[in-house]
Amino acid sequence: MFQTSRQSGASRARRTPVQILPHELLEKIFDIGARLPPPVDEEYPHRPLFSKMPYFLPYAIMLSQVCIRWRETVVQMPVVWSFIHLTRSLESHRRLRSNLGRSLDWLSTYLARSGNFPLHITLDTTRLPVDSTLSLINPHSTRWSTFTLFVSHVGSLPPVLPSLVRTRVPRLQCLSITSDIYREGIVCYDPLVPFFVTGTPQLTTIRLMGVYIAWNALPLANLQNLELRFTSRWPNFNQLQDMFDSSPILERLVIHDDIASILRHVGQPLTKPMVELGRLKHLEIQVFRNRDERADIVGLLGLFSLPILQVLVIKAVNLDEWIAITENYDLPVGAFPASGHAVSGRRGHHSVRRLPRSFPFLSTLTVTSALAAARAGRS
Secondary structure, eight states, X not given: OHXXXXXXXXXXXXXXXXXXXXXXXXXXXXXXXXXXXXXXOTTTTSSOSSTTSOOOOOHHHHHHTTOHHHHHHHHTOHHHHTEEEEOOOHHHHHHHTTOHHHHTTTXXXXXXXXXXXXXXXXXXXXXXXXXXXXXXHGGGGGGEEEEEEEESSGGGHHHHGGGGSSOOOTTOOEEEEEESOOOTTOOOOSOOOOOOTTOOTTOOEEEEESOOOOTTSTTSSSOSEEEEESOSOOOOHHHHHHHHHTOTTOOEEEEEEOHHHHHHHHXXXXXXXOEEOTTOOEEEEEEOXXXXXXXXXXXXHTTEEOXXXXXXXXXXXXXXXXXXXHHHHOOOGGGSOTTSSOEEEETTSSOOOOOTTSOTTOOEEEEEEHHHHHHHHHO
């Protein structure tokens, strides 16, 4: 008996910290891991965003193969199985082509073990045939909560979107379309059809990266959050106004793009009419420079009327560009980070004289210099 106790104590002593984690904490870690986005290249758009990334086994299956305890824990967590990233290795893509039986043999397990939980779908169309893959997940489309579509570039959208026209997504809250390659000159000449036309009553957020969808067409309406990053081509002013008129409750807008290109496409009339964003509270602008040209952020801000703006974030801006902004909107010059790091301020930290064109409800101002952005890109 004494020997048995000694052996038991030695066994406990050899247990690793991971093995003695409380069950609730282990579940929390698994849950956080399931919600992490797929790995992407931070050098985008100078390099492909995701196609060069290594292939990993599906997350929940990978966890379940570690040990018996992890397997028992994961199997009892439907939420972990509800995050479904549909892709495969490049080798499998070349070898199997349309043979999805071997590429996605794990999908039925995910769908069964996710129970009735909302589904978070990521579909990589660069490695999987669209129609065949959608035929496997469309029967469960009424459970989709988020849908992320990976495409090669904006020109590959026209053959993909028709497959989503009649897909029923009554619970969809967030839609993302992400391009692997963004390059000036890659455009789409074919019309982009409206999709999800059966209705998206819960859709509040759209994120576009390296692509665009048909302006002022379904599902680009009634949004609360809109992110436009490297969208390759903006609509003209009238189309832009119609688009934002379709989302009168928009509260958050993110623009990360070549501002000179935006202004050329929009072509604001000489009378300087503005697009009314009457409910917008949060505006984030990040400058992308195709060349070393000056970013006319004042011109971009001048496209919009922002009567209740509360949070303004401007990233990768040069000092002369920031001075032009302060002269037009009477924001504090001192908000520009002399050290190259971001500076945030709340109303009251700076003595600001308000002008009619200023933002009377602005409470938070964050400015990041172009120098800081360049340093981050090199690190």
